[in-house]
Each structure stands twice: as structure tokens, then as C-alpha cells.
Amino acid sequence: MEIVRLTHPLKESLSPKESHVMAVGFFDGVHLGHQDLIKQAKRIADQENRTLTAMTFDPHPDEVIKEETDRKYLTPLPAKAERLARFGCEKLFVVSFDKAFASLPPADFINDYVISLNTKNVVVGFDFTFGYKAKGDTEYLQKKSLKKPFNVTVIPKKTYDKEKISSTLLKSVIREGHVHLVPYYLGKHYEVIGHINTLRSRGKTIKVDPIGRYLLPKPGLYQVQVKDGKRTLQGLFRLFPSIEEESEITVNGLIDPHVNKISIQFTNEISSTAMISG
Template identity: 30%
Template sequence: MERYEIAYSQAEESFVIPAEAVKTGGISLAIGFFDGVHLGHAEVVRRAVEQARERGQTPAVLTFDPHPRVVLGKDQYHTVLTPFPGKLELFETLGVEMALVLTFTPDFSQVSAERFVRDLLVPLGVGTAVVGFDFRFGHRGLGDAGLMSRASGSAIDVQVVEPVYLSGAKVSSTRIRELLDAGRCEEASQLLGRPFEVQGTVVHGRALGRQLGFPTANLELASPYFIPRYGVYAVTVTGEGIAAPLGGVINVGLRPTVDKPGGEPKLEVHLFDFSGDLYGKRLTVRFQSFLRPEMKFDSLDALIAQIGRDADEARKTLSVSDSRIS
């Protein structure tokens, strides 16, 4: 998949567009931030890909980095369901051939919706634009699908994808966050269309898990992921140093039994049937099932006993999941 960076120059009051991004035959463009690339987002991208094939256009996505809320000071510590590299990988699996990445800056936030269409979309050669039902753009979010069509002089066929519902609930990034915050990772995974996952590098810790008889890999996250409810989960793990996907348990939280109050949440993974050195290796952890909330135990012996029960329950849970898949 081709990737091109687009920037807005306040000094020149124009967009800097790589010449290679302007395609002969035009572009069918899905536009959005697409945090999570959930089922609703996937429908927007698929529609753009389908239209591209029907019309002989290049299937493309226009997305933004960093998140507008961070740039505008509305959310200093914004977290994501799917980090930027992961989004690009998912776009490619959906059939996208070109990703246009627009750097979101305070200057760009002042660009009117009309200028966004006239000075960016039209010069790009966008023939089809596909957006979600709630998509807004331009300064103060005043632009919508109708304005996009009018500002282009009807040169752009703007298509709006209606919301996707699953089990009676609208699929949205907000809903997925709410489910993860409640520990309902199976339901969140259904809305995502895949298990919720995090990626990170294994770093040295206090080796307490090894002392307790359950060696753990301490994960330093690669991106500012949204952290699900503190507790213990059954997970599957892939990555460097692991020949095939492995089951395990992860503890997400503050480790109240062994650590002082406060501090940042830790993610510690215990892998089943594995021995080896994972320090410095990059792992992907997929959350399959919530087992229990994090709790403080009266003694290390009580903690060890509970970890053993967690591992047994996780093995059973993952075994059932595997049998359903097969």
C-alpha cells in the first residue's frame, strides 16, 4: 500500500500534496480518523474500495495524525483503540491501495470546510468520497456531506454510510471503550470485528512473578493504548520469540498486593507452556475473556493460589474458544 504525507502550510495558505498521490482515473476516498477501524469504519472503507473497482478509481483512505482532540487541547492524554501503524495494516487488508496521512495542526484546524474541499480534495482528483453518517470537517466542524458535494461543484460523488448495528446497539468507538472499561472484552471484540489487542516490548521488572512460580513478561506499550478495566484476562499472544500463538493470562492494573498505592498501570503476561528469554522482544496480546477484577490479597500465598486458579480458568476458557473457532 502506498502512503503519502499531506501537510497544510499556513505561510503559503495551501496544502502540500505529493505529485504521486494524484492518480490517473481519480480516487475513491474514505475519510475519517477511524480509531479502532471497527465494523462501522470497515463498512466506510469497503464502500470506497467497491466504488473504486466499479469506476476504475484508486481505492484510498484519508486519515489524520495526531488525533485532533490532542492538537486542540481537548484531551491532553488521548488514548487509542488502534495505533496508527495498526490502522494502516487494517486498511490494507480491506483493499486500500493508498493511504493519505494529513498532519493535523492548529493551523489546519482553522481551514474552512470549503477550502478543504477546494484546495485538497479537488486537486487530489477525488471522484468519490465515502464518509460515515456523523462525519464533520473543516473549521468548527461546519462541513458535512452536502457541503462537500456543493463545494466541489458536484465533481465529487459523496456517499454517506449509515451506522452499523450489532445486537441492537450502534457500533462506535465510544461504545467499544465503554465495554472495555467494564471488562466486557468479548462484546468489544464483536464490535471491532477482531479481538482487542495491544502491542509492546518486554522489559525488565522486579521478577516477582518468577519468584511466585508464575514468570511474567512485563509489557511496555508501543502506543498510548486505551487501557481496559483493571483485572485478569485470558489472552492469546504472538510475537518475536514465539513460534506459534500461545495462551496465557494478563494482569492489568496497579498490583495492590505487592506495590504501594499510585503509579502507572502495569501489564504482566504469563504464557502457558513457554520457556525462553523474551526481553526486548515485541509481543501482541489479544484479550479473549475477562476473568476477574484486580484485588488486594492478605498474603502472597493467597495471591499465588488465586493466580493458579486464574491460569486454570484461562486454559479452560481458551480451550472452549478454540473449539468454537474450529
Template identity: 45%
Template sequence: MEVINLTHLDEQISRKPHIMAIGFFDGVHLGHQELLNQAKELARKQNVLFSVMTFSPHPNEVLKGDKNHKYLMTLPEKIKKMEAMGVDKLFVMKFDRTFASLLPADFIQKYIVNSKTKHVFVGFDFTFGFKARGNTQLLQKESRKIGFGLTVIPKKTYLQEKISSTLIRSLVQEGNVDLVPYYLGANYEAAAQIIEYKINGHLAVRPSEKSIFPKPGTYLVKVKQGTKILHGKFHQYSNSRTDNVLKLNESVHEFDDACSIEFLSRIQVSESLSV
């Protein structure tokens, strides 16, 4: 997969015909996956490139000044997920105030029409352009007038609840990590750093600053380092980003500082980790 970092100054993003999915895709949940898989299928049928346009950082960081914004999936994690899903080209647009001020018509002309996009895939609630004035209705109108294809993926639900990054973020924050796979399609996973080796096999852990971690409590987890997978318990004593302890079931003689923690379920208080 080719990753292309863009700014609003880039005039043309592709010289070859491609089918493009557009969205922020935080977490790449089941709704996102349906959209991406449909785009990939059409690209393969038409023998053209399958591309995705996403944005970094999150618009709230720029427009609302939310510098403490947390992600279900950081950009490096999202890039890995997109590659695993078969994306040929991933366009990462730098989201800044200049890009946010782009008129919807200019967005369509510059990033769809002028960039040889044959067909666009978006979610039902997709918005774009200045003050989010562009929406799927405008895209449908322009696609008929200009002649590019458009597919709008309808809302995807589970138990009558809309699958969304906002919902999944809430489930993680409330510690309901066992419910996450029904919406995300997998257990929630977040990057962390081992900052101190303690006695009795306990490790002090610092979560990634941009990753969401569940509320204080004890959780069954898998710890991943490359192809190495270990099992254990993760205990968060408070909302502090540093007050966390990881207890592995297996003895480990060599352990890198960076790791990924996959949350399986929350443990009741009577079963929680003692240190």
C-alpha cells in the same frame, strides 16, 4: 500500499484519479469496514486507485490539549490494518491548528477537487474544517454543484447500539473485552513491551503509552510476536501503566521485548492469576 504523510502545505495529494474514504477510523471497527469495503468495490469497478485520508494525532490532542489521549489502534497498527483491507494509497494528514482552521470550502477544493478525487466516502456523522462546520449536508450540496461523487454511509448498529470508537473504548476500559468483537469485528489487541522476566514464567509488561488497556483484573489473552502466537493470562493489579503481569501457558526460551496482546475474555476473581 503507499503511505503518504501530508501537512497543510502540500498542494496536491494525487495526480491520478482515485476514490477516497475520509475519516479518523480509530480501531477500524465494523462501521468503518463497511465504508472502506464499499469504497474499494467502487474503485475496483472504475479501475482507479482506492485511497484513504486519515489524520494524526487525534483532534482532541490539538484542540483540547488532551496529551494523554489513548487509541484503540495506534497509527502503525492502523497502517497495517489499512493495507490488509486493500488500500492502495493511505494519506496521513498531520492534524495541527493550521489544518484545523481550514475553511470547509477550502478543504473540499484542495483535497477533493484539486486532487482528482472522483468519489468520496464518509460516515453519516463526518465533520471537517474550521470548528467542524463542514458536514455531510455541505458535502452533498458541493458534490452536486462541482460534480464529484459522494456516498454517505449510514449509522451501523448492533442490538440497537451505534457502533462507534467511543463505545468500543468504553467496553475495553470497563473490562468487557468479550463484547468487543460484536462492534470491532475482532478481539481487541494492543501493543506492549516486556520489561522484566520474573520467576515461574511470569513476565512484567508495560502497555504502549498510547494504547487503551482494560481496568484492573485478569484476562485470557493471546500474545503475538510476528507469526508466533502464545496463550496465557494477563493480570493488571491497578491502573498503573507498569503494574501488569503476563503468565504464559507455554514455556518460552526466546522472547522479544515487543509484543501484541489480544484480549479474549475477563476471568472471574476466583480464577484469577496468583503470583
């Protein structure tokens, strides 16, 4: 998948010739709600024979608008890009979210980031907002599209157990350590991608440096599956309040310490902090 970084204001030379169908949103986690949206966008792109693109933002708007520091992510950008590609996205626009971009009125976003980028169909969820003070919504987008050369498709709310599936909900499930519930929201277990810290790993006990600011479950003992690209091993992740210190994974086999990346999938919480520190 091609990744195109966009910074505001856009350079005119960026206007792509090829037309595309664009899914827009932050998409942290690429959960089942996001997946419905991307699958619908893919159906349209296939029908119309256009490229399927996604547009996301970096960092999260709250880091800029609410000056939130140390925000944690379900999918830091590289993991999000990989997951979007897996669902068929061929191109990803990553707009650097800064104060200048945040101040853009909704109408200007439509002109500069939808029409100028040659987007023929914008696919968003029912609660999508955009533009200065988040004043633009799906109704506004649809109204504007009537006089402009693009269509809008709005995806209905995807729920689980009557609640909207959202990144916020998923984060609280993971924070609480209820990792066995994650597949109901995400379609798979929660996954953290990291590098093996070779200096601090010994045999079957490995230390991992996550790639990006991943949200981690609360401290405790977790059953995990560790994949090194070739093999899947079962393991136990002893997660302490700070991953840099005592946290370690004991795997039931030897992992090649020189593999570039490993994936850790959290399957079950075995016990909470009291047990690991005792």
C-alpha cells in the same frame, strides 16, 4: 501500503496523477462501522479501477481543539495503518492535525484535500463532519460535489443492539473490562501490539511495552492470546493500574524474547482489581 504524511498548507508538488477513491475519517479501532465504509469504498475503487486510499488525522482533533492530554487510542497510528491495509487500502494520507488545519473552512478542505489530491469519490459515514468548527457535513459535501469533479458516497449507520457502533462506545466497553463483547463491535478481539521488555521478562512471565498510547482495560485478570508472529499462546494478563509496574502476562509456553513485536488479544475478563491486588 504507502503512507503519505500531509502537513498544512499542502505543497503543490504533492498532487498525485493517479485518481483515487478516498475513505475519510479518524477511524480509531477500524470497527465494524468503519469496515462497512472501507468495504464500500473498495467496491467503488474496484468498479472504477482506481486506487483505494484513506485519509486520517494525527493526532485526534480533540487533542488540538479541546487540548485533551493523554488521550488513549484503540489503534495508535501504526496499528490503524496495518488494519486499513488489511481491508484493502493501498495508500493512507495522514494529515497532521494542528490549529492551522483545524481553522480551514469546509470549502477549502474540499478544494485542497479532495480535489487537489485528485480524489474522484469521497466515502464517508452518515455523521462525518469536517472543517472549521466542524461546520461541514455530508449534506454540504454532497451539495458541493454537484459542481465539482468528484462524487460522494455516504454510508448508513451501522448498529449493534440498536446503538451506533462507535469508537467511544467501544472504548467504554473495554474500559469496563467487558472484553468478551468487543467482537460484536470490532469483528475481532481487542488487540494491543507491544514490544517484549526483555530486561524485565523471565521465562513464561513477560512484561510488555505497548507501542503507542493504547487504551487498556480496567485493572484486573484477563485471559489473553499472545501471538509472536509464529505461534499463538494462551496467557493470563495481570493488569495493574499502571502497565509499567507490576503488570505481567503469564503464558503457557516460551516466547522468543527477541521477536520484534507481539500481539495480545483480550478474550475474557476473569476477575477485577480486588482479586489481583489481594
